[in-house]
Amino acid sequence: MDRLRKYIISNLSFLFLSIFLPLFAIASVVFLIKLATYTAVIQLSAWEMSKLYFFILPEILFYTLPITFFIAATLAIFKLSTDNEIVVLFSLGIHPNFIIKTLLRPALLLSLLLSFDFFILFPHATVLSSNFVSYKKSEAKFNLSASEFGHSFGDWLLYVGSSNPDGTFGDIFLFNKNTDEEILIGAKKGQIINDGGILRLELTKGEGYIYSKEKFSQINFERMRINDTLTTDLTQYKTPLQYWQSEDRKESKRHMLITDILLSIFPVLSLFLVVSIGVVHIRHQKGRVYLYLFLSVVIYYGATLGLQKIFVFYTIPLVALTWLVLTYTLYRKKIVARF
Numbered sequence: 001m002d003r004l005r006k007y008i009i010s011n012l013s014f015l016f017l018s019i020f021l022p023l024f025a026i027a028s029v030v031f032l033i034k035l036a037t038y039t040a041v042i043q044l045s046a047w048e049m050s051k052l053y054f055f056i057l058p059e060i061l062f063y064t065l066p067i068t069f070f071i072a073a074t075l076a077i078f079k080l081s082t083d084n085e086i087v088v089l090f091s092l093g094i095h096p097n098f099i100i101k102t103l104l105r106p107a108l109l110l111s112l113l114l115s116f117d118f119f120i121l122f123p124h125a126t127v128l129s130s131n132f133v134s135y136k137k138s139e140a141k142f143n144l145s146a147s148e149f150g151h152s153f154g155d156w157l158l159y160v161g162s163s164n165p166d167g168t169f170g171d172i173f174l175f176n177k178n179t180d181e182e183i184l185i186g187a188k189k190g191q192i193i194n195d196g197g198i199l200r201l202e203l204t205k206g207e208g209y210i211y212s213k214e215k216f217s218q219i220n221f222e223r224m225r226i227n228d229t230l231t232t233d234l235t236q237y238k239t240p241l242q243y244w245q246s247e248d249r250k251e252s253k254r255h256m257l258i259t260d261i262l263l264s265i266f267p268v269l270s271l272f273l274v275v276s277i278g279v280v281h282i283r284h285q286k287g288r289v290y291l292y293l294f295l296s297v298v299i300y301y302g303a304t305l306g307l308q309k310i311f312v313f314y315t316i317p318l319v320a321l322t323w324l325v326l327t328y329t330l331y332r333k334k335i336v337a338r339f
Helices: 002-040 047-083 085-091 097-139 240-245 250-264 269-279 283-305 310-336
Strands: 151-153 157-162 170-177 183-193 198-211 215-226
Touching: 002 097, 002 170, 002 250, 047 085, 047 097, 047 215, 047 250, 047 269, 097 240, 097 250, 097 269, 183 215, 240 310, 250 283, 250 310, 269 310
Parallel strands: none
Antiparallel strands: 151 157, 157 170, 170 183, 183 198, 198 215
16 A cells, blocks of 8 residues: 555656646746836846745745646546556555545645745745835935936935945035025045935035024034935834734735635645546546646636635635535545446
C-alpha cells in the first residue's frame, strides 16, 4: 500500500509542477503588466519593480495553487485510467476510498498553506506594497530639475542650481512670503530624506535672511531641515487580525475574506470530484475530462463570487456544504456503485 500511495503521489507531483509553472508564469506576466502602469505616475528602478513583484507574490501563489492542485490531481487519476492501472487496482480489491485518503494529506497541507498565505502573509505584503507606492508618489511630487523655476516644497518656492550623481542638489534657494515678513534661504547643498514616511529637505552650509518693515535678520547654519511637508499617507497595523478587523476598505476586505476562505478549502472539498472525473472508461469518456475540469472551476468560482452579495458570510458554509454534498453524491453514484 505504501508503494501504491507513493506512486500516486509521484504522478501528482510531476503533473502539479508541469501545470503550476506555466500558470505561475502567466499570472506573473499579468501582474507585472499591472505593475508597469505605476510607471506612468512614479519612477521605478528594476530593483523597485522587483520589490513590488515580491509583495504581490503571495497573491499570485494563492490564485494559482488551488486550480493547479485540482487539475493535477484529476489528470493524475485520469492518467492511471488511461494506462488501465485503475482497473487493475480495483480488480485487486482496492476501494476507491483509498485514492481519496491518499490525496487527502497533500490537499490538507495545501489548504493550510493557502490559509496561512491569505490570513498572515497577504496583510503584510499588501501594506508593504501600498506604503511603498504611497511613498514613491509623494517622492514624485518632489521631482526636481536643475536650473528650472516653478518648483515648490510645501509653502516654499524652490530653485535648484545643479543635480549631483549621488542624488543630492547644489546651490539651493528657498523663498517664503507671508503677510508680515519674507524669508530667503540659500544653501550650497541639499538632499531629500525620508523619516517615518515624511519627506524632508535637509540643507547644508547656508544662510537665511528674514526681513520685514521693522527688522532684518540673518542666520548662518551648517545644517537645516525643513520639516512637516509632503507627508506620506502610510498604513499601519500590528497584527493580521487587526488588519482584517479594521474599518479601512471594509467592504473590499469582507469580499476578499469570503473568497479566500472558499478558495483555500477548495482542494479538500473537491477530492470526491477529482476521483469522479479522473476515473473514466477510456473508450467513452476520454474527451470529456477537460470539459468537466473547466466547468467545475467555473461553477465553484462563480458560486463563490456570485452569492456573496446575497448571503454575505453565509456564502462560506452554503457553498462548501452544497459542493461537498453534490460531489459526494456524484462520487457514490459514478464510482462507488461501479467499483
